[in-house]
Amino acid sequence: MTSALERGRDIVRTLNPALEQVLAERYDDLVDGFSESLVEWAYGRHYARPGLDLKTRQLCTVAALTALGGQTGPQLKANIAHSLAAGASREEIVEAIWQMAVYGGLPAAINGLNVARDLFADLDRET
Amino acid sequence: MTSALERGRDIVRTLNPALEQVLAERYDDLVDGFSESLVEWAYGRHYARPGLDLKTRQLCTVAALTALGGQTGPQLKANIAHSLAAGASREEIVEAIWQMAVYGGLPAAINGLNVARDLFADLDRET
Amino acid sequence: MTSALERGRDIVRTLNPALEQVLAERYDDLVDGFSESLVEWAYGRHYARPGLDLKTRQLCTVAALTALGGQTGPQLKANIAHSLAAGASREEIVEAIWQMAVYGGLPAAINGLNVARDLFADLDRET
Amino acid sequence: MTSALERGRDIVRTLNPALEQVLAERYDDLVDGFSESLVEWAYGRHYARPGLDLKTRQLCTVAALTALGGQTGPQLKANIAHSLAAGASREEIVEAIWQMAVYGGLPAAINGLNVARDLFADLDRET
Amino acid sequence: MTSALERGRDIVRTLNPALEQVLAERYDDLVDGFSESLVEWAYGRHYARPGLDLKTRQLCTVAALTALGGQTGPQLKANIAHSLAAGASREEIVEAIWQMAVYGGLPAAINGLNVARDLFADLDRET
Amino acid sequence: MTSALERGRDIVRTLNPALEQVLAERYDDLVDGFSESLVEWAYGRHYARPGLDLKTRQLCTVAALTALGGQTGPQLKANIAHSLAAGASREEIVEAIWQMAVYGGLPAAINGLNVARDLFADLDRET
Numbered sequence: 001m002t003s004a005l006e007r008g009r010d011i012v013r014t015l016n017p018a019l020e021q022v023l024a025e026r027y028d029d030l031v032d033g034f035s036e037s038l039v040e041w042a043y044g045r046h047y048a049r050p051g052l053d054l055k056t057r058q059l060c061t062v063a064a065l066t067a068l069g070g071q072t073g074p075q076l077k078a079n080i081a082h083s084l085a086a087g088a089s090r091e092e093i094v095e096a097i098w099q100m101a102v103y104g105g106l107p108a109a110i111n112g113l114n115v116a117r118d119l120f121a122d123l124d125r126e127t
Numbered sequence: 128m129t130s131a132l133e134r135g136r137d138i139v140r141t142l143n144p145a146l147e148q149v150l151a152e153r154y155d156d157l158v159d160g161f162s163e164s165l166v167e168w169a170y171g172r173h174y175a176r177p178g179l180d181l182k183t184r185q186l187c188t189v190a191a192l193t194a195l196g197g198q199t200g201p202q203l204k205a206n207i208a209h210s211l212a213a214g215a216s217r218e219e220i221v222e223a224i225w226q227m228a229v230y231g232g233l234p235a236a237i238n239g240l241n242v243a244r245d246l247f248a249d250l251d252r253e254t
Numbered sequence: 255m256t257s258a259l260e261r262g263r264d265i266v267r268t269l270n271p272a273l274e275q276v277l278a279e280r281y282d283d284l285v286d287g288f289s290e291s292l293v294e295w296a297y298g299r300h301y302a303r304p305g306l307d308l309k310t311r312q313l314c315t316v317a318a319l320t321a322l323g324g325q326t327g328p329q330l331k332a333n334i335a336h337s338l339a340a341g342a343s344r345e346e347i348v349e350a351i352w353q354m355a356v357y358g359g360l361p362a363a364i365n366g367l368n369v370a371r372d373l374f375a376d377l378d379r380e381t
Numbered sequence: 382m383t384s385a386l387e388r389g390r391d392i393v394r395t396l397n398p399a400l401e402q403v404l405a406e407r408y409d410d411l412v413d414g415f416s417e418s419l420v421e422w423a424y425g426r427h428y429a430r431p432g433l434d435l436k437t438r439q440l441c442t443v444a445a446l447t448a449l450g451g452q453t454g455p456q457l458k459a460n461i462a463h464s465l466a467a468g469a470s471r472e473e474i475v476e477a478i479w480q481m482a483v484y485g486g487l488p489a490a491i492n493g494l495n496v497a498r499d500l501f502a503d504l505d506r507e508t
Numbered sequence: 509m510t511s512a513l514e515r516g517r518d519i520v521r522t523l524n525p526a527l528e529q530v531l532a533e534r535y536d537d538l539v540d541g542f543s544e545s546l547v548e549w550a551y552g553r554h555y556a557r558p559g560l561d562l563k564t565r566q567l568c569t570v571a572a573l574t575a576l577g578g579q580t581g582p583q584l585k586a587n588i589a590h591s592l593a594a595g596a597s598r599e600e601i602v603e604a605i606w607q608m609a610v611y612g613g614l615p616a617a618i619n620g621l622n623v624a625r626d627l628f629a630d631l632d633r634e635t
Numbered sequence: 636m637t638s639a640l641e642r643g644r645d646i647v648r649t650l651n652p653a654l655e656q657v658l659a660e661r662y663d664d665l666v667d668g669f670s671e672s673l674v675e676w677a678y679g680r681h682y683a684r685p686g687l688d689l690k691t692r693q694l695c696t697v698a699a700l701t702a703l704g705g706q707t708g709p710q711l712k713a714n715i716a717h718s719l720a721a722g723a724s725r726e727e728i729v730e731a732i733w734q735m736a737v738y739g740g741l742p743a744a745i746n747g748l749n750v751a752r753d754l755f756a757d758l759d760r761e762t
Contacts, residue, residue, distance in 0.1 A: 004545075027745075030752055031733045033553075037512075041549045042229045042741060045541075052222035056183055060190035060223045064230050065742065067191035067359075069450070069704070075230075075742040095179035096187045098412045102169045103191050103202075105321075105359045106423060107446065107456040110408075117411055131418075154364075157371055158352050164385075164426045169360060172418045192361065194740075196323070196577070202361040225539045232702075232740045233550060234573065234583040237535075244538055258672075281618075284625055285606045291639075291680045296483045296614060299672045306476035310437055314444035314477045318484050319615065321445035323577070329484075329615040349433035350441045356423045357445050357456075448613075450704070479666045486575075486613045487677060488700065488710040491662075498665055550737045560730035564691055568698035568731045572738050575699035583738075603687035604695045610677045611699050611710075 005036060008044025014054065015043075015082040058083035063096045066112035067104030076115045090120060132163060135171025141181065142170075142209040185210035190223045193239035194231030203242045217247060259290060262298025268308065269297075269336040312337035317350045320366035321358030330369045344374060386417060389425025395435065396424075396463040439464035444477045447493035448485030457496045471501060513544060516552025522562065523551075523590040566591035571604045574620035575612030584623045598628060640671060643679025649689065650678075650717040693718035698731045701747035702739030711750045725755060 002010075012019045024035035047057055062083055065076040083093050097116055101109035129137075139146045151162035174184055189210055192203040210220050224243055228236035256264075266273050278289035301311055316337055319330040337347050348370055355363035383391075393400045405416035428438055443464055446457040464474050478497055482490035510518075520527045531543035555565055570591055573584040591601050605624055609617035637645075647654050659670035682692055697718055700711040718728050732751055736744035 004548075027748060030729055030748055032557075034733075037549075037553045038741065040512075041545075041553065045545045045549065046226045046229055049222060049225075049540075051216075051218040052186075052226075056186055056219070057222070057226060059179075059183055060187050060226060061230060063187035064190045064194035064227055068194055068231065068740075068742070069453070072230075072704070072742040072746075075745070089178075091178040092183070094411055095176060095184070098176075098415075099173045099179075099184060099187060100191055101359075102173050103188060103199075103359045103361060104195065105355075105357045105362075105449075106419065107357060107449070107453040108359075110456070111453075113408060113411055131421075154367060157348055157367060159430075160426075161352075164422075165360065167385075168418075168422045168426065172414075172422065176413075195359075195361070196580070199323070199361040199365075202364070221538055225542075228740075230740045230742060232576075232736075232738045232743075233546065234576070234580040234738060235740075237583070238580075240535060240538055258675075281621060284602055284621055286684075287680075288606075291676075292614065294639075295672075295676045295680065299668075299676065300480045300483050303476060303479075303667075305470075305472040306440075306480075310440055310473075311476070311480060313433075313437055314441050314480060315484060317441035317445045318448035318481055322448055322485065322613075322615070326484075326577070326615040326619075329618070343432075345432040346437070349430060349438070352430075353427045353433075353438060353441060354445055356427055357442060357453075358449065450707070475665055479669075482613075484613045484615060486609075486611045486616075486703075487673065488611060488703070488707040489613075491710070492707075494662060494665055554734045554737050557730060557733075559724075559726040560694075560734075564694055564727070565730070565734060567687075567691055568695050568734060569738060571695035572698045572702035572735055576702055576739065580738075597686075599686040600691070603684060603692070606684075607681045607687075607692060607695060608699055610681055611696060611707075612703065 003040075004044030004048070005040040006044070007048035008039040008042070011043040011047045011054070012039055015047075015058075015085050016078075055083070055086040055088050058086045059088055059092060059096045062093055062112075063100055066097045066100040067108055069104065069108045069111065073111070073115050076112060077119050080116055080119050084123075090116075130167075131171030131175070132167040133171070134175035135166040135169070138170040138174045138181070139166055142174075142185075142212045143205075182210070182213040182215050185213045186215055186219060186223045189220055189239075190227055193224045193227040194235055196231065196235045196238065200238070200242050203239060204246050207243055207246050211250075217243075257294075258298030258302070259294040260298070261302035262293040262296070265297040265301045265308070266293055269301075269312075269339050270332075309337070309340045309342050312340045313342055313346060313350045316347055316366075317354055320351045320354040321362055323358065323362045323365065327365070327369050330366060331373050334370055334373050338377075344370075384421075385425030385429070386421040387425070388429035389420040389423070392424040392428045392435070393420055396428075396439075396466045397459075436464070436467040436469050439467045440469055440473060440477045443474055443493075444481055447478045447481040448489055450485065450489045450492065454492070454496050457493060458500050461497055461500050471497075511548075512552030512556070513548040514552070515556035516547040516550070519551040519555045519562070520547055523555075523566075523593045524586075563591070563594040563596050566594045567596055567600060567604045570601055570620075571608055574605045574608040575616055577612065577616045577619065581619070581623050584620060585627050588624055588627050592631075598624075638675075639679030639683070640675040641679070642683035643674040643677070646678040646682045646689070647674055650682075650693075650720050651713075690718070690721040690723050693721045694723055694727060694731045697728055697747075698735055701732045701735040702743055704739065704743045704746065708746070708750050711747060712754050715751055715754050719758075725751075 020035050020039050027034040061079045065072045065079060080093055094116055097112040098109055147162050147166050154161040188206045192199045192206060207220055221243055224239040225236055274289050274293050277292060281288040315333045319326045319333060334347055351366040351370055352363055401416050401420050408415040442460045446453045461474055475497055478493040479490055528543050528547050531546060535542040569587045573580045573587060588601055602624055605620040606617055655670050655674050662669040696714045700707045700714060715728055729751055732747040733744055
């Protein structure tokens with residue numbers, strides 16, 4: 001049986017193969033073991049669980065980060081990209097964000113839409 | 128073409144046919160037009176939109192209400208019931224809640240699990 | 255010129271003459287100086303300021319506590335009572351609460367309406 | 382009797398006549414019907430209600446957005462401008478913001494003051 | 509070298525030896541591996557780290573749960589008990605809570621004080 | 636016996652001697668008495684209290700601001716600097732921040748780490 005860390009790395013390979021290294025370079029000198037701990041907990045102990053498919057998990061995360069408000073902008077951006085990697089369409093992502101106007105209020109939903117629009121524009125420019 | 132209110136009522140019929148009347152009895156004397164306005168906005172202007180299936184919409188709502196924290200307990204309970212009505216399994220609902228430990232913190236996720244467990248126990252007693 | 259503490263006590267006399275003593279009995283043994291400090295800061299340094307009338311200040315507080323969510327229920331209840339003492343009608347209070355559905359989301363607004371309805375029912379029973 | 386959408390448009394005409402068009406240009410391609418839905422819900426279903434005057438409604442919104450914290454900065458800025466259009470003085474707006482130090486904490490209040498100061502400076506430069 | 513799970517179990521032994529079993533009985537049937545995952549992440553990956561003593565870690569947690577608001581009441585109660593187990597005095601705990609009035613607002617601080625007072629009363633009754 | 640304002644000024648002298656003047660220049664024209672009121676309340680009525688040492692108070696504040704999320708970035712930055720002035724090491728500060736991943740979620744903790752890293756880099760450049 002694989003460890004939580006290994007299961008997390010399997011998921012990250014699908015969502016963003018560079019993630020652990022990017023996090024390691026940015027945070028491991030400040031917090032020893034940061035990148036490994038994050039992959040183990042977030043991906044190995046949550047996303048890797050059976051019972052809910054990866055694409056729905058990602059859309060749930062996008063919805064929750066939107067509802068939590070704009071201070072989670074950088075994480076929302078990363079998770080929109082991960083949602084695309086997990087097979088969600090842009091339309092599905094936008095719908096998951098806009099629906100949060102009901103639960104987190106209009107400001108949270110609008111700030112979330114702005115993050116999505118900016119990321120989509122970046123992706124269009126890259127191609 | 129149907130109005131937003133009619134489209135909302137179509138969705139509510141699937142999720143909880145009694146919802147509009149329950150809300151009307153509880154709140155319309157306090158806020159004139161409350162139940163109609165809620166069905167129009169939440170269900171007609173959001174859940175009735177194309178682009179994301181109803182079950183995923185409900186799981187996104189469950190995730191977001193969990194991340195927003197325990198003060199949304201009554202709404203979380205209602206939306207777990209709606210998620211079951213939209214075809215989600217108990218396991219899928221629990222996974223959407225527990226994953227929020229990553230984004231909203233452990234207390235929010237644990238409080239969400241408690242809401243789910245209590246509702247499942249109620250449902251089991253009823254049957 | 256009066257001190258902030260005296261100015262705060264003047265305001266509290268209008269809103270709820272028993273407030274400082276109630277707070278003193280409940281909290282001063284736990285936090286030395288609690289009641290005095292609260293009256294000085296909240297009422298002497300904020301509500302006693304010129305530039306905005308007391309009734310509007312109270313309605314702003316009711317709106318904000320609603321938007322912050324149901325964990326502030328006890329404080330929302332107290333501030334609805336203070337709003338009535340400052341001359342706001344029940345209708346004005348309910349409107350300030352319900353409007354928060356736009357900014358804090360439907361769950362926060364509904365939880366706020368429940369607090370108002372329960373307090374109004376208590377007041378009706380007392381008379 | 383007018384529809385909620387028409388009643389919302391009447392209010393928006395007072396607060397910011399360009400609002401619906403600006404929102405439409407910015408968001409309607411991303412979320413079909415966004416601007417109409419927002420005007421209907423926020424302004425037609427809330428601000429257009431009887432029972433609380435428009436200026437007090439705006440000050441309640443400014444207070445709540447401040448208490449919800451700095452991630453709602455863009456919406457706070459827009460609603461400070463709407464408050465001025467509804468007849469509130471700068472002093473009344475600042476007081477509604479600063480009072481939130483009691484309920485949302487000092488950081489939220491200070492971030493709100495910064496938004497107000499920047500907007501007032503912009504307005505002074507324009508004239 | 510010990511694993512994160514073992515390091516977490518060492519910490520939990522100090523704070524509350526029954527914790528993992530209590531969590532297992534309450535949640536492992538709902539979320540497979542819940543208790544192990546929580547001990548590994550919260551205690552093994554955080555509290556077990558060098559660089560900050562356990563008592564200060566607990567007081568930081570008490571402060572943060574207070575500022576996050578009353579919906580975290582059950583977790584605040586548990587962490588006040590853990591703080592006592594880690595050597596903090598009741599006075600230190602109360603001070604860490606009351607200081608949060610500055611950052612999370614008065615309602616959050618007052619709700620936190622209520623949790624502390626109730627727990628202290630329970631402990632006094634037990635002895 | 637000294638007043639709360641004087642006791643607050645004593646604490647501020649340790650944490651950041653320029654603080655009251657900086658706040659006065661930035662906010663007193665907008666909110667009459669702002670700087671005096673803040674020093675009296677935050678430092679005179681909280682930090683100056685006996686029962687918890689200044690360094691632990693600062694670490695509690697850093698933890699809470701982190702958990703409250705990135706919108707408190709400017710205040711988190713100031714309080715990390717105050718924590719260093721109160722004798723906390725960089726490592727202790729980083730640990731207080733990272734631990735908040737458990738309670739406020741990973742996004743809040745990561746945003747807090749970014750604030751710390753940027754401030755430490757600024758301090759290293761200055762010397």
